[in-house]
Amino acid sequence: MNTIGYIFRLTTFGESHGAAIGGVIDGCPSQLKLDFDFIDKELDRRKTAQTSTASQRKEPDRIEWLSGLLDGVTLGTPIAFMVRNEDCKPADYEALKDVYRPSHADFTYEQKYGLRDWRGGGRASARTTLPIVVAGAIAKQILKGKGIQIVAEVTEMGDAEQAKNEGDTVGGIVECRIISAPAGLGEPMFGKFSAELAHALFSLPAVKGFEIGDGFALAKMKGSEANDTFINKAGRITTPTNHSGGIQGGISNGNDIVFRVAFKPIPSIAKPQKTVNRAGDPCEIAIEGRHDVCALPRAVVLVEALAAMVTVDMERLAR
Amino acid sequence: MNTIGYIFRLTTFGESHGAAIGGVIDGCPSQLKLDFDFIDKELDRRKTAQTSTASQRKEPDRIEWLSGLLDGVTLGTPIAFMVRNEDCKPADYEALKDVYRPSHADFTYEQKYGLRDWRGGGRASARTTLPIVVAGAIAKQILKGKGIQIVAEVTEMGDAEQAKNEGDTVGGIVECRIISAPAGLGEPMFGKFSAELAHALFSLPAVKGFEIGDGFALAKMKGSEANDTFINKAGRITTPTNHSGGIQGGISNGNDIVFRVAFKPIPSIAKPQKTVNRAGDPCEIAIEGRHDVCALPRAVVLVEALAAMVTVDMERLAR
């Protein structure tokens, strides 16, 4: 369950403060000359500290490539990579070892596994999304060769500066657009393009909503308002409106695939909160330290990455 | 891609006006005495014509059980079942054979497969969801034995009576609640309980949005408002609020799992619409005949069914 994809598949591993975070990409086409600069740029987009909304943690994120490449060209064999967790200060987290932080995964992981890596969120840390950026960057490179682009942006976000002063955090919405994907991608029934996107996006921490096209707004429309009529535009059948978000019956119709993802506020807040510890005793915590006020700026590249991975997979299955 | 689930798996087959619609359930526990009355009642909930919002199509939906049972008890082997498509009048659809109905899957199926079963929507028809109800009813029976319940209801719906008079259709929202699921279900990273639910629900026709807990509303909250603090309630650690919808870090926390699904209006409307035919020539259609004004009343049991199937699967994986 730490693997995503059918043909283009990513398996990730790593805890926030274990030895390393990394992934194995299986099913990447051979003979692709990887654009390492682009991968680094994508990683920079995820990196901390670049804006006032993000935390101060320094993550050099230097990728070590372990396999699957010969002189920077893909061999068709698994591409393994990792980033060492250099900035490891478990002592910072000692105080939280026995406390269940509200709306974190501390309690649920312990319920599931009987133990958890309490150092910085362990496997549930946002840091574990790093391999997704790497796989997404490679997926984007594959898509580029097919003329397909992925572009996301923050379309809604709370007032981060104010929240910061209050020791609070904010959530928001990221909108993503898959541009120039051909019609006919996606599988009917249980492999719908929309379903695969929803599944992938809900893999990100803090995601609590996903909608495609006009999404929840469609629930308030009439059929005559919601339908996308077909026209013949210079010999190409298309729809001038795009309430459907480019997907009909689970399959792409050639229009932009447009979806939105809702992120809850980061649960680590400096404001004091009541909670309980492992023994069930009430206690109060104030989560100090290097934490973002808002995950949204970092999340944009993650949303794009997962969209790219799903698109590569759908394209591959449609052959 | 016509299969859903990891251990408790449903494979469905059938087109709206082919010989039959059916499914194969693999991974159902043995020695379960199936409650056929309950399955029939669940099918009735999906059936047409019971309300003024639904179409007039008569579907007896008599299940033929093909395998996997001995004297009504599950053998542990695949449970195959089908319903014959008796009420088949392809002539009704002849006029639509070469026309791309707006916001239907006609165009996308043709782009994908080069042909389509044009009789009543073929594989993309809402009728193909029938096997989900059967598998869901069996899943509910399994969950009942574990004290877990699934209850959904329509929480938002357009004005169906008015739409009917206008030859139009309406959408809406279904809210579902998984009650008394134990903490610790769901897999981290790419098998999160929320992600599996989103994937499953997006398999239903007309679904365009999915949110869990407070969902999209969380995007506007602050962390201090969105967090669910833990308390010790008579020796059991729980959260008095449930903004998270029972899922933290992708894993159930023992609280109700609450999610909402947005359905677009049914695209088959009686009002005349502009579109194009296969040749790309503009034309006008008015979809007459037996069509629902709103899918929501029928959808409730489908939402419950998929939630039940996913819950059985998550419970099974957590052992």
Added chain:
Amino acid sequence: MNTIGYIFRLTTFGESHGAAIGGVIDGCPSQLKLDFDFIDKELDRRKTAQTSTASQRKEPDRIEWLSGLLDGVTLGTPIAFMVRNEDCKPADYEALKDVYRPSHADFTYEQKYGLRDWRGGGRASARTTLPIVVAGAIAKQILKGKGIQIVAEVTEMGDAEQAKNEGDTVGGIVECRIISAPAGLGEPMFGKFSAELAHALFSLPAVKGFEIGDGFALAKMKGSEANDTFINKAGRITTPTNHSGGIQGGISNGNDIVFRVAFKPIPSIAKPQKTVNRAGDPCEIAIEGRHDVCALPRAVVLVEALAAMVTVDMERLAR
């Protein structure tokens, strides 16, 4: 676990004396005009009573096609089919209800599931292989379009006539050849062409051995004897010898893929045998009735069918 294949996938269902035996083929290409005569001929090859080595059970094996077809052409959607079990006389098996037949699956099924369908072997009956023939026939048709052929034959078999007189049964070996498969099929590591064939063939009842190329004989050779040297034959690189059976490093080399499958004798013998019943009490049985002396003649088409299905899948994955 009743599904085989990655892209071209067959799910089977049915017990020997349940309502029906059948399957669902997912991932079959669209726009294929099925050759129903060929499918029937392949089913005839599996049918009983054609030779003195086979039992007297009459199986009309009339396929009902349930989905996935429009005017005999594949739609790309799941192809479901079934054969009703008409010749059902459970009374014949009543005597065996509580007895564990030696080297049958009676005991192991009960250990696994807590109960079993005791009528004619239930899910473990050789009759449940029928859907494999159907899927194999379709796979062969796909391969034919690519110039690939599958041919199997019995290369070793005990003296059936003598065994029949003695109330005994015999085993044997089937050799199969996949002809004109292109080089480059099969995946390295855990998806080797040879591994997929071995997995598929071991799905047949009574299979106890599988070898590729010179197989077990290679264990006695030296490298200099076992190696297949490459030559340039009119511009095409090939090997004049084929000790490897067409597979090197798990991937096809363009030569014939040759493998052999060992079948044990059918365990149902007329000769009296000692065994125990469910209570653990010793008893003696003599399995009367309609049983083959040798499974080999029927098995040939099954071996071909599975080889064809695997080849279609490997070809599809290699794109």
Added chain:
Amino acid sequence: MNTIGYIFRLTTFGESHGAAIGGVIDGCPSQLKLDFDFIDKELDRRKTAQTSTASQRKEPDRIEWLSGLLDGVTLGTPIAFMVRNEDCKPADYEALKDVYRPSHADFTYEQKYGLRDWRGGGRASARTTLPIVVAGAIAKQILKGKGIQIVAEVTEMGDAEQAKNEGDTVGGIVECRIISAPAGLGEPMFGKFSAELAHALFSLPAVKGFEIGDGFALAKMKGSEANDTFINKAGRITTPTNHSGGIQGGISNGNDIVFRVAFKPIPSIAKPQKTVNRAGDPCEIAIEGRHDVCALPRAVVLVEALAAMVTVDMERLAR
């Protein structure tokens, strides 16, 4: 396709002379205190140079654990590990860069991928089996807790000393025994215990045959000779003979599961061989350097490892 297993899953990566060889184990139970000494001992069993039949390559095989552990205890999250390829002299292989070694994967990899890592066999090198030993050692530890043991041995091998003098290599047979596995493991139809073992074992380089119980010898027996009659042994139903190798109908019967694997001779021989190069021109090669005369001594631990992994998976699925 570089992943094996359903619940207990191993994904491997690495080429012989790339940066590292490693794996990711997903689905390992949490709260298992890993026995690192045992893992090292198992790796030693695979290591080179310990006998005169093996090559001189020095492989320290020092495992770096990357994730999934806290103080040596499994977290339930993916366990990633790797071994660096320190002894890398690509120059040794330069001469073979454009030559297709007989019965190696050079030619087939190039046909499949368009390129290959020519340094020491790349992904097809026997060195890439190292992660299997690690996963197998962990699987054995899990099985030990359930009282299940796995023991393999070389039962047939050519004359290695003589072959060495002749610049040749030899093959052989490994027999493996899974002891004290409970009855009821394995899935019917396409997930038979025997089929999963065959699939796993054929993943090893040089494997060309697999048989279970009496295997190919059963093809020459009569039913009355091949059947395993049941007896009641002190209240436990078992079979005094074990022609079936512990598997009936694909499911374990509680007896030892016994299988044999045939290995071809290592194709790298010092004797001069004729072959062709990438251009299709004939040439002669004599493969000098550090190569084993026989893979069998190293293979024993690999056979056990795969058997252990499959057994853990079957046990997990049977719950």
